[in-house]
Amino acid sequence: MTTSITMSALAVVLEEPRRLGVERLSLTPPTAMDCVVDVAWSGISTGTERLLWSGRMPPFPGMGYPLVPGYESVGRVVEAGVDSGRRVGDWVFVPGARCYGEVHGLFGGAASRVVAAGAKLLPIPASLGEQGVLMALAATAYHAGSGNHADGTPKTQPDLIIGHGVLGRLLARIAVAHDVPPPVVWETNPLRAEGAMGYDVVDPAGDSRRDYRAIYDVSGDGSLLDSLIGRLAPGGEIVLAGFYEAPLSFNFPPAFMRELRLRVAAEFREPDLAAVKALVEAGRLSFDGLITHRSQLADAAAAYETAFNDPTCLKMILDWSGANG
Secondary structure (H helix, E strand, O other): OOOOOOOEEEEEEEEEOOEEEEEEEEOOOOOOOEEEEEEEEEEEOOOHHHHHHHOOOOOOOOOOOOEEOOOOEEEEEEEEOOOOOOOOOOEEEEOOOOOOOOOEEOOOOOEOEEEEEHHHOEEOOHHHHHHHHHHHHHHHHHHHHOOEOOOOOEOOOOOEEEOOOHHHHHHHHHHHHOOOOOOEEEOOOHHHOOOOOOOEEEOHHHOOOOOEEEEEEOOOOHHHHHHHHOOEEEEEEEEEOOOOOOOOOOOHHHHHHHOOEEEEOOOOOHHHHHHHHHHHHOOOOOOOOOOOEEEEHHHHHHHHHHHHHOOOOOOEEEEOOOOOO
């Protein structure tokens, strides 16, 4: 595939833990299966990207520094390969890219321009705008708590969610969208307790229930396991839907007495993105109120610090407008 587009981009580069900057990188030339996408906005993940930034990321495929982070990007297709299945002008969600030569793309979406396989790009309505960066987290929430297991049995809907960050809110909103009994959400930080839509947010200290059937932990705090086991009904399930940097352990006797099930939710798949898109387009799932902070590219380093350290920041996005001019 020949291209008239300048094959370089400004990108967020983690040279090593806690050393982040914006650099111009050469892009891998696109093939007939690829698209060139000019990114308008990218989100900052406070889970996996925090671990990459801090250097605490467990061994992961493609891991290494320097790297370009980011798997929450939205942009417009400016060139489409003949076999890409996409069209110039399409607005798409970009779940990452590996197009930077010797610089690792982990996950590679935080750049002004990317080259990615058309099959990996999800067309979204242009009207979704910056909220499109939330598709990845919404798909993660959907994959954790909706649909069926590999054996065809339905997943148990959450009736308790641990953490009222963006992922916890999306889990709760998706449950409400499915017209099941709304879950309870635990949140200890009063700065994050507001913003519930059709469900209750409580401090765990004020919750005496010990009969939850399905507890979904999105906090990433493995030290909570024993206290969560104590809140389960017999035969209940704990779903680990966060990302845990340290080995997990729990006391066996309480788990044994409840004959609990423990499930780890993996990363989202393309059908999860499609299901979330359908919910959004049907007006059953809203992303309103989840993006709380925005930053220009020149302030990228400070934006990452804010995203990771400011408890009032639910989702920080970088604005890439004008970066390809």
